[in-house]
Amino acid sequence: MNAPIYRLYATLLLLLTVLVGYTSRWTVFDAEELRENTFNKRPLLESQGIPRGEIRSIDGEVIARSVPEGQGSQRIYKREYPLGALFGHPVGYDFINTGLTGIEASENDALIGKTGEFATLLEELQGKSEEGDDLVLTLDADAQRLATSQLEAIGFGSVVAIEPATGAIRVMASNPGFDPNSAATTSGLEAFYQDDATSPLLQRAIQSAYPPGSTMKVVSAVAAIDSGQFTPDSIVDGTDGQLIDGVPLHNFAGESPGMITLTTALTDSVNTAWANVGEALGAETYFEYMDRFGFNQQPELDYPANLMRASGVRQEDGTLIDASDPVDIGRVAIGQERLTVTPLQMAEVAAAVANDGDLMKPQLVAEVVDPDGRVDPVEPQKQSDVMSPATAEAVTVMMVSVTENGTAAGLTVGDSPFAGKTGTAELGGGRAGCDLPNQVWFIGFAPADDPQIAVAATVECSAETGGAVAGPIATAVMSELLG
């Protein structure tokens, strides 16, 4: 009876081998697929047991930290935001019940210390517990505080400040903001969503659809000069009431300066002159320069895509048009038509001029610090070559003229000359919750001879002009950062 015993055992061994085969299928071959399976809630559950990295501002203030709750294997970590609403935008939140958003979402892998399986094994052999990396943001808490309080004193709006040479975003303030600590519960978050009067979850710095008004004339000036068709001394027609795309266009307060230089046209923000420039350049050239500045595409910012809006000319259904679509390019050149932008985009316009014509990728993270204290700085990256250094220099001179003799005269940033451009987009008022007509803007950089900071500031629903309302906010923030 022994031969069948051997064969029987061989059969059973075969069965056990199948078990090992299937176990390796689930643990190795199909493991990735199973981990990403939508039914699999383990990654979410497990991330709660990992001490998430701290998020700090560049000047050392703690924006987000994790505090432990419970004991042993039941210990979980809960997020806490000591600065409250100050960095609700753009840092976002991370809570079990409401999910994660903002920088908490885009930098999640670093914050939970996620590495490959092999690296994890090495760490296990070294006896390290799982722990996230800390983030040092490019944002400056003091300047953010100043920008936020200035906005809160005036109205809804946004301030974005960028270091031109690196793309580091130093200020990204949106008013109204929200306190991320209140987003921990679904009811708290729902209250933010229901608040239609203020839309606190709308991050105006990168999600808004504001008409840029005359700040767009900086893009027009760059396109005009860099394309070789104009110089700062070229003479353009600034007569009031010219037909642009078949419709009469008027200057601010009906002024009609006649034939003027391009520099004067920018200094006094003459609409008809710049509309003529736009028509002379044509849609193709104009859109080419818009593209170089980063319009017509998602910002190249490492941030959740659903929380950013591309700036550009949109059709009624919301799709972006390109140069081949019918467009009133003369009015685009003065920030009208269907053109809408974000404050981040306009800050990038100022930054590109300030940085000798090179646009750097905007960045929110300055350094990643691992649990052992090793610092990994985020390297600056060039996004595009917008214009020649000569063009940048010429446009800078024109923008300095704006702050010295033009619509922004009277504003100062320290003692040195600085560059700027105002904008006052007339929306006509009458929108819900906003009876006053103007979207006011200021973009600029300082100091003019060695730019350290570029800024865009905007306020919704104002009765006044960009120079009067947005200008003082922008110069205060630049002064603080240069301080």
Place this chain on the structure above:
Amino acid sequence: MSARNRELFGLFGVGLLVTAGFTAVFTADTVDTAKIGNTSLIYGGYFFGVCLAIHVVMRLRLPNADPYLFPLVALLAAFGLVLLFRIEDSLAFKQATLFLVSLGIFLAIVLVFRDYMVLERYRYLIAVGGILLLLSPRLLIDHAVVDRTGAYINADLGFTSFQPAELAKICVVIFLASYLRDRREVLIVGARRFLGLTLPPLKHLGPLLVVWGAAMLMLIFIRDLGSSLMLFGGFLAILYVATNRVSFVIIGMLLFLVGFAFLAQTVPHVQERVEIWQDPFAVDGPAGAQQLQQSLFAQANGGLFGEGLGQSLIELPRTFKVHCSGGLTFPDCNSILPAPHTDFIYAVAVDELGLFGGAAIICIYGLIGARGFRTAVIAPDGFSKLLAVGLSAVFVLQAFVIIGGVTQVIPLTGVTLPFISFGGSSVIANMILVALLLMISDRARSETWRGDEVRL
């Protein structure tokens, strides 16, 4: 080295592993760093001490028994205790008590019940007892516990719930070994060839059909797919070894498949199991699919090397806890894996110890099978041979049925993983099984080689 010295050596190694295992669990729980040094050693010491006591009795009573069986069983118990301690420490203490009880029964069998050959004489009594045991959850209908899978596996005896199928499998194997030892000659000689298959003579076919019917009845009345698969597999194993006729096995398998296919069409409980097995991630699949999904996720999470003992996610974090009705506590409630301490303990093992840990556990069952079949090969008489074959086959098949269910090789069923899963009936029944194997082995090795230890 003599057999018993080899055994002692093995047990010492297992004791060290227990210490290492508890140390790992304590290390993971950083709050209890003070326990790492002393408590792990004390638990390891207790474990080794108990094993040593059994070992001493074996030296006296079963000096020639297989030297590897007991250490291998101890190794499984060590895996089980450490994993249970890691899931919920009170479970491990209960399980340790159950191990002590089962070892008491083990000693009683070895010391009092000296000659297992008498079992042959009472085979019909044992058979009836086995069938009554199997049906008991339905007979004691007021006390039957329908488990979460819809099977009548447990009988509630008031003080404890009891899984009669565990003990019944031994009764059935004893009966079949004895019965087939008697009838093997007529089954072989009287066989007819029909349609290329060798069929057993009709008048002897009856008892085989009875066994098949019993397995089907189990499926219908007790709804216990796992136990019936295990028992029927054990029956086919004994039948095959007794007759050396593959055709009998094929007929048996066909019969089982026909019966199973019929049940899968008609019994919703079985049908659901098959559906889940075919596609655990079906969009509109049965709600029970979640169990198998979690099992696969746990294994995927383990990867090659596992999360490490004590490091995987089993109990839901505080904020995810649900209200437990009926006085249930973790791990019966608020566990990410259903039944992590019983049916799905293999998934927990793979989660924490990885593919290597899982493969190690499977290897141990393979090795225990090897020692059992080795015993069958050297056993001097037909009854001992068939008994050793049946017991070994049923033991390995039980491991296959539950691990296979957890890894989606076969539809999921509710049998325990021998010596690892939490549960008194399983531990006690399997310890009796091992005691019988050791007694057969002692007798075989004594009679065959008269103390010639070197040749196994």
